[in-house]
Amino acid sequence: MTDIKTLLERARAAGVMIATAESCTGGMVAAALTDIPGSSDVVERGFVTYSNAAKREMLAVRGETLARFGAVSEQVAREMAEGALAHAPVQLAVSITGVAGPGGTELKPEGRVCFGIARKGIATKVETVEFGALGRDAVRKAARDHALALLLGALSWAHLLRDRQ
Known part of the structure; x- marks a missing residue:
């Protein structure tokens, strides 16, 4: 699993606040981040948007996007992440939507x-x-682990850019 302490330290050093927008993980990313004492200075909020209605209401995911591509799609993941960024005073957001199982379909x-x-x-x-x-x-x-790695990667890149300036 990603070193969450390093992730939080990099966010702190870069002055970055984080939000999560989660569907199939039901808040597991936010929980992993907030398990670390002192995380409140970089973790602003987590949106658990398990239903399509929650995705629309809390993150402004468009109904037409959900209808055309389905909840488990890169298009919805994009709108979820951008919605979290727009609906929270943060600089970085990660989103997750998927089929955890059991089941699924041939297409998903x-x-x-x-x-x-x-x-x-x-x-x-x-x-x-x-x-x-x-x-x-x-x-x-x-x-959860992949989302944490994505956050760390985004912060690593931001940290390198800041150091070059």
């Missing part, structure tokens, strides 16, 4: 998880990871 199999990473002033990045049918608990933990 168990273990497919889409991620978004949004940062003020930088284009939002999205990606899909196929974790496979590992079982609900393992998919959720893998998605």
Whole structure:
């Protein structure tokens, strides 16, 4: 698992506040971040948007995006991350939406998880990871760990840029 203390230290050093927008992980990323004492100076909030209605209401994910691409899509992950950035006083947001299982479909199999990473002033990045049918608990933990790694990567890049100036 990502070194969360390092992640928090880098956010602190860069003056970056973080928000999470989670669906299939149900708040596991926010919980992992806030398990560390002192995290409140960089973790601003977590949005748990398990339903499509919550995604629309809390993060301004467009109904047409949900209808056209489905909740488990890079398009929705992008809108979730950008919505978290827009609805919280933060500079960095990560989003997760996926099929933890059991089940899934041929088009959206168990273990497919889409991620978004949004940062003020930088284009939002999205990606899909196929974790496979590992079982609900393992998919959720893998998605949590991947999201933490995305945050650390975004902070590492920001830290390097700041050091060059």
